[in-house]
Amino acid sequence: MNKVAVVTGSGAGLGKGIALQLAKDGFKVVLQDINQDTLKSTEEEFKNDGYEVTSIAGDVSKRDSHTEFVKAAVDHFGQLDVYVNNAGIDIVAPFIETTEEQMNKIFAINVNGVMFGTQAAARQFMDQGTKGKVLNACSIAGHESYEMLGAYSATKHAVKSLTHSASKEFAKENITVNAYCPGVAKTEMWDRIDAEMVRYNDDMEPGDAFEEFSSAISLGRYQEPQDVANLVSFLASDQADYITGQAIVTDGGLVYR
Structure with a gap:
């Protein structure tokens, strides 16, 4: 394989898991994160394991x-094939206090x-005259809206809409745009969500919010980064060339759409 992927927010968490899986699949990977220390540590780890990577904060x-992330991919590896818009944040707050x-x-x-x-990646794909794939981090909160996560849920609904619109506009350029929608994973983001839920609810103890959400998962376990990475791996592959405009849930059976 001679393909190149950019993964934003890949210094840690789900993004790191996605980047690692793409590297295992044979992609040359551009790691990106706003935290330079985390980013450099992950880059060193990947290189020590023999993967072709570079990083940009x-x-x-x-x-x-x-534009700079795309340029880094082209400068280091000669092209761009997949762009993963993974970076994101959460806010936990009562609606009236946001x-x-x-x-x-x-x-x-x-x-x-x-x-x-998506814009930067699409421009590069068109300049190359090649097909390309954009993969966006949505969430189960892009399909269902949650208490205390009003702002976050709204952003993920917006990501789903952007995915739909971009897929329609770029289809004629042989550019596919899809979204992956994780559920409840034991990540730093969920640790923060759990802590904030407790802060706003005197009846809750640390871990209660995570337990409440994860206990409803049909497959009986919370999500691992690899579960998300497996879906992204497929969507980034040639096998998914006929899939576009979809926001695919990977949550072990929690939100049914």
């Missing part, structure tokens, strides 16, 4: 940053970041 909420600052921040990263990443 940056802010996904800035349009020009995505602030303007929180709304601006979460939309800038979760929604604007997906828009700008």
Whole structure:
């Protein structure tokens, strides 16, 4: 294989798992994260394991940053084939207390970041005259809206809509755009969600929110990064060339759509 993928937010968590799986699949990978220390540590780890990777730090909420991420892929590896808009944040707060600052921040990263990443990748694919794939991080919160996660749920619904619109516009260029929708995973993000849920509810103990959500999963276990990486691996492969405009849930049986 001689394919190249950019994975934003891949210094840790689900993004790291996705990047690792793509590297195992034979992709040359551009790691990206806003945390430079985490990013460099992950890059070193991947290189020590024999994978072809490079890294670039940056802010996904800035349009020009995505142009730089794409340039890093082309400069280091000669082309771009897959762009994974994985970076995102959460906000846990009662609807009535969610602030303007929180709304601006979460939309800038979760929604604007997906828009700008898709634009930058699509331009490169068209310049190359090749097919290309954009994969966006959605969520079960893009299919169902949750209490205390009003802002987050709204951004993920927006990501699903952007995925639909982009897939329609870029289909004629042989560019597919899909979204993957994780559920409840034992990640740093879910640790923060759990802690914030406890802060706003005196009847809850640490771990209660995670247990409440994960206990409803039909397959009887919470999600691992590999579960998400497996779906992204498929969507990034040639086997998924006829799939576009979809927001596919991978949650072990929690949200049924």
